[in-house]
Amino acid sequence: MTDTDDRTGTVPGRFDGGRGAAAWAVLLPPGRYxxxxxxxxxxxxxxxxDTPAGATDPTGPRPGDPVVVLTEGPLRLVAVGRVARPTAERREDPDDPQSDPVSGAFVVAYTRRAxxxxxxxxxxxxxxxxxxLSADAYRALLGLLGPPPARRSWLVSLDLPIEAATPxxxxxxxxxxxxxxxxxxxxTFVSPSHDELxxxxxVLGAESNQDPEED
Incomplete structure (x- = not known):
């Protein structure tokens, strides 16, 4: 998601008001978060x-539709994206190459992660x-995220003592x-590029104290 999306409050992606949905909320299965x-x-x-991307139901998700990704326990917003076409798909009518693609997979291309x-x-x-989701509900969820944080350069390292016969x-x-x-x-050890101190x-995606003297 770009800064423009946040400033304008518009709903990115294709929006067909006749379909009754401006966006979609996707709930991660247990353990997927x-x-x-x-x-x-x-x-x-x-x-x-029940409603995979590319399904024949005209009211269902279509490639390009905006998506919010959530996890339970409690309910939290963890990402934003758009519906994407599955990498492996088949046509609804094998004899008609112009028929809609269908697949058992629902794919979301991330545009922002939280x-x-x-x-x-x-x-x-x-x-x-x-x-x-309605357009208002989608915009309200985007507003909870606020502007994206600034990106910066990091040094990431992983040191392992390994016994071996050759390099x-x-x-x-x-x-x-x-x-x-x-x-x-x-x-894994992480530091800003110009501040190794x-x-x-x-560990497990969260800061972890590796100094046994401080435990």
Whole structure:
């Protein structure tokens, strides 16, 4: 999402007033919030929903429609995006290449994330994993996010002591450990590019004290 979206208060994406929905609220399944928070993803792909993107229902979500992504316990806004076409799809009518694409996946292309600081969305009523929103409800949720934070350069490092016979083997083992352990178990160290003394350790996507003397 751009600064322009925030300033104008308009609803980005395609809006067909005759369809009765300006945007969509998508509720993350249990456990999915942690997965989206720990590793960066360009898109959110959900399966098994009643109204997948590209469905034949003309009132359902269509590519380009704006989306807000929420998580429960309590209800919080964690991201904004747009409905995107699934990477793998088939046509409603295989004999007609111009027919609408259909897929069992609902895909959202993220335009802004708030996984680190979810915003309470109290009072929003959802009627399932995908809920139609009015333009006013969508704008109200965008207003809760406020302007996007400024981006800056960071140094991110991961140091692992590895026993190996050769440097090449040590590198292979390093990537194996990263793949197998990942952000749930490995501490990652982050600091502003020009202030290494401000380094912080992160585990599970949150700041973690790695100094045993301070525990």
């Amino acid at each position: 942690d997965a989206e928070r720990l590793v960066h993803h360009d898109t959110l792909e959900l399966t098994g929903l 996984f680190d600081e979810p915003v309470p969305a109290e009072g929003l009523a959802l009627d399932g994993p995908v809920t139609a 090449a083997e040590a590198v292979r083992l390093f990537w194996s450990y990263v793949r197998d352990l990942g952000p749930r178990e490995l501490p 401000a380094m912080q350790a992160f």
